[in-house]
Amino acid sequence: MSPWELLALVSIFMLCRGQDDQCDDFSDLDFHETFIGTSLYVRLLLYTRVNLDCGRELPHHNFTSVPLFDVTKPTTFVIHGYRPTGAPPVWMNQLTQLLAAQADMNVLVVDWNRGAANLNYFTAVANTRHTAANITAFIERMKDNGACLDSIHLIGVSLGAHVAGFVGAMLGGQIGRITGLDPAGPMFAGVPPEERLDPTDARFVDVLHTDMNSFGLRGTHGHIDFYANGGLDQPGCPKTIFSGKSYFVCDHQRSVFLYLCSLNRSCHLTAYPCSSYVDFLNGQCLQCAAFKPVSCPVLGYDLSQWKDTLLKLGQTRVYFSTTAEPPYRRTGYRVDIVTWNQYLRWGVVILRLHSGKNASEARIDHELLRFERHTATRLLAQFDQDLYPVQKVSFRIVTGNVIGPRYKIRLLRMRITSLDQPDRPPMCRYDLIMEENTEIVFKPVSCDESHPHDSAQ
Template sequence: MFSNSLIVIVQIDGLGCTAGPPQALGSQSEHTRTKKDQQSLETKFQLYTDTTEEGCQILFNQLETLDKCSFNASLPLVMIVHGWSVDGILEDWIWKMAAALKSQDKQINVIIADWLTFAHQHYPIAVQNTRHIGQEIADFLEWLEESIQFSRSNVHLIGYSLGAHVSGFAGSYISGTSKIGRITGLDPAGPLFEGMSPTDRLSPDDANFVDAIHTFTKQHMGLSVGIKQPVAHFDFYPNGGTFQPGHAELLFMSFSGITQTVKCAHERSVHLFIDSLLHNDKQSTAYWCNDINTFDKGMCLSCRKNRCNTLGYNIREERLPKSRRLFLKTRARMPFKVYHYQFKIHFINEIQGKQIDPTFSISLTVLILHHYSVFVFCSVEGINGNKTYSFLITLDTDIGELIMIKFKWEGTAVWENIWDTVQTIIPWTKGTRRPGLIVKTIRVKAGETQQKISLIQGKKKIIVENILNLN
């Protein structure tokens, strides 16, 4: 990504929705300290190694601990920092993240910042403590810069939930005019941060480049676990950002099931980021769009003028004057990548004054590695007159060369007799026919490759079965 860089990862676990006054955060001046007044920090900075999950502790203002822990100042540094803690224990995902970062690029240092003493509190108190921990991270980075000339521009802070705002405060508190290189917010916390000014939460001003992944912004009583508003240069909203696939079955089991659902959806941001590290060949692409409803129609699959970007570690870093919201779909489990396609189907309804609401399936016959494969989808639309309909289809596999599209209309109440359910209307056949519903053209756009395919009836790439035909 960049040479001689530092990455910091921050977590919150089991975030609750306790409301509190905005002033609970305190002001920046209340938390600003001078380094000469401190000899140690509450935060423990542990250098991750492949042989232990405890790491080797680097002590602030003690240069010998850098040597003892084999810290390499010429290499990038990854620092993992957790957020609010319910049980006072570092979560398993932290070590998975550290291992994934090391597997991505062995030539890096990975540090875990442990601030459990301040995080294992009632949520509003932990929120108050975020500024203090942000200041300590800033002090630690300044110490590295002054003592071993490690540039802050090579620092990448990755903050999960409450820790995303810790990272933001660290970026804003660091002295001087130059900024931290990058901050990544993984589902930044919502309660006591939603709607706050940029100085009271993570914002694009906190680093040279800021990106964020929003995975659980579903609101309940006006609050959401993850912050909904944009807080970065690029804000990613997988599956709309409100909820994530694979968690719904837990909702109705028990209270503990609901708790696990919240944790699971909230923590999905972490695993999406880990996925981007572990699967270089399956990087997820997201697309700039106004909202999820427009995206679900397949209207936003353009990569022109930087309208798309890669989610996770390998994002294309670009500073923008205004936050950009990007959407994508994912699978329910790792690897999360899917391929996005816009299907635009031009229907001609020749039946005057009648809206048709058919259910239909689409079979795509494609050539993948010289073998034919078929994918089937279902959709329902109200079809009037001469109109083009657009919708989004996602696949686990790139469809490659599209050989044929086959429509099959399912039985609905609109069919008037048995003959109509089996009759096929093919415009290029000879002879007379009754007015009906015709699929004239299908246009397909692939988001990931930006390729466009146009299929026209008469070219024999569209086969229509059981097409509607009524008097």
């Protein structure tokens, strides 16, 4: 190798090193710093489609010196929450990448790890106001340089959701959008709206709840509030303290992972307006007439097609169920049955759909159902798999009767309608006689709209 070739290689190496040295990473603190406590210091790390793998820290007072930062583009701020260990959030890089894939935007990661990383949670709570004031001053300078407040989106996780709310309030509710991912509950429950995230903080506020019985905040705090699995315990999360750290954080963090999945377009999580999760599970809220001609709201980044309706409706609660693992989606069917049994029976329903060698089961067992003479019952059946075409159906009504004679239950009609795929024809079966606690298997037939029990839907 000639001296000139060697010099060229060394130059390229040094240039690459120089580029790497220009990358600014999220603060990574050790437990010792968290233990003794950290003082607030806010950093803003810029990511765009040009520098997705190499964040650039923006100077608060002279950001115009960074050519990558174009204030005329849409800007999304990502604001993390309490960091008791001081480590960077495991989801931050993926969220940054997926947001940049949605549109040509600035993604600004708000790194307030110094301030959020304290064993004393109350110190971190106190720092939320100061963090919000810092961000607000930066946005005001953006506005002075040509930014439009309506094109700014704040995504806050846990404590970060309230930081976003404080920023929005300081800017008179003129921010375009705030997304709160399981807003923190401790120290924010029962306080007035001005002391937490609320719908007046932005032109549009959407909130996702996953841990309201622990670290999350109960209630309704946006123009639309999504409640995954009722906003409480999440499938697949540990139920005992013996699982260690996961027991404490799994339900709370699920809000972020559901949002990531929706951004990745691998999840299509449809939610239904309802007064409660129990009413949703009871099949009482499977219509979305208020949102016609569009469908029910879908969790995720793009809520534009529902925004105008939601702003007219005011605060709207929407519910959905998930599986334990990505893509989290459960397939829903509306099941309408008419019973004609002689004796009143109480029980739960187990419904299984078969397609080839595959089968998927739905257990409708959240409460006892009432089966009596000439009674119409509507059920919500949710399956972990979407099997199609359905070749046969298994149906069983399980009662508490284990030693007495098995009573017969007569079904005048069963109609099974896909909620997720409305173009699929409904499946029906007429005049079935079955015994309680005994599974009956049948092949569904086309629904006869002239049938007296199919005429009123």
